[in-house]
Amino acid sequence: MRDTGANESHQSDGSDRVVSLGDIPLHSTNLLSLLDEDGVIRYQSPSIARLCGFEQEDLVDVPCTECFHPDDRDAVFSAFENVVSSDEFVVEAVEYRHLKADGTYLWVESVASSNPTSNGYYVINTRDISERKHHQKELERANERLQEFASIVSHDLRNPLAVAQGYLELAEGDAPTEHHTKISNALDRMATLIDSLLMNARGETRGVEIEPVDVSRLAETCWQNVVSKDATLHTDFDRPLHADPLHLTQLLENLFRNAIEHGCDDVAIALGALDDGFYVEDDGSGIPKAERDRIFEPGYTSSVSGTGLGLSIVQQVVDSHQWNIRITESSSGGARFEITDAEFAQ
Missing domain, CATH: 3.30.565.10 (Histidine kinase-like ATPase, C-terminal domain)
Known part of the structure; x- marks a missing residue:
């Protein structure tokens, strides 16, 4: 949820804050709903059938909170109350899970402003974000797998690296050659790369040292x-x-x-x-x-x-x-x- 804050150029005594129903694109592909100041649904566009499987009139006169996942109700309704109670122009956007006709939930984002219609209703513009949420979840899982992989790789590489460094010290003796130095530099570079791999996989940053x-x-x-x-x-x-x-x-x-x-x-x-x-x-x-x-x-x-x-x-x-x-x-x-x-x- 994000609050864009007050815009001084939109502050008023309320007389210029109403919009006409004729200005609302009721045939938008997004779900457009009209809520009264108590959060009761007074209208929903035909898109409710495509998004959630309800008939257009199914949720009319139903409190909007009944359409929210129980874990999301407080946050969503708090955003709506902020819109209704604000004396200044604000826009609220909130992500939550919306009830579907089959009892499951759909991830959506709803946006509302403090401009009511001439009937005193608030326009809620809702869009499907389930695909984005799915990709976000997949990314989180991929990051978890990456961290696990990096931990295993770094552990498995450190052991043979330590062995190689030990044998190199024995081979060098008291008279290291140019080839020994190159091997030592390469092994040190490998150790640094292993540390860097593990830090990057964990989302850590070494910082830039200029x-x-x-x-x-x-x-x-x-x-x-x-x-x-x-x-x-x-x-x-x-x-x-x-x-x-x-x-x-x-x-x-x-x-x-x-x-x-x-x-x-x-x-x-x-x-x-x-x-x-x-x-x-x-x-x-x-x-x-x-x-x-x-x-x-x-x-x-x-x-x-x-x-x-x-x-x-x-x-x-x-x-x-x-x-x-x-x-x-x-x-x-x-x-x-x-x-x-x-x-x-x-």
């Missing part, structure tokens, strides 16, 4: 974590960027992987600075204009082996920094991602 970042150096580290085959990376970035290094790592790695997964084996990737941000582009096949509005959606992918999560993570990082991102075409016809509204360190 600091000057050497983007070229960070990009080199990211490139080592990407299976690049014959792909190449060219970096032209000589200014430190204000960013969260962990989040920026996720952004760059996912953009690099996206270019490799959707390009040829020897795809060439370039990272460079813009006046107010940076870009990542490649010489692959590009992204069709029709797909550009959807590719940041979680689960959307044009690759058989893709998960559809990489670019959604990119969007999350962009949003967390209050940057903007747009997709265009590189000079060679490939994909070009431009991240703007970023700030450079002095």
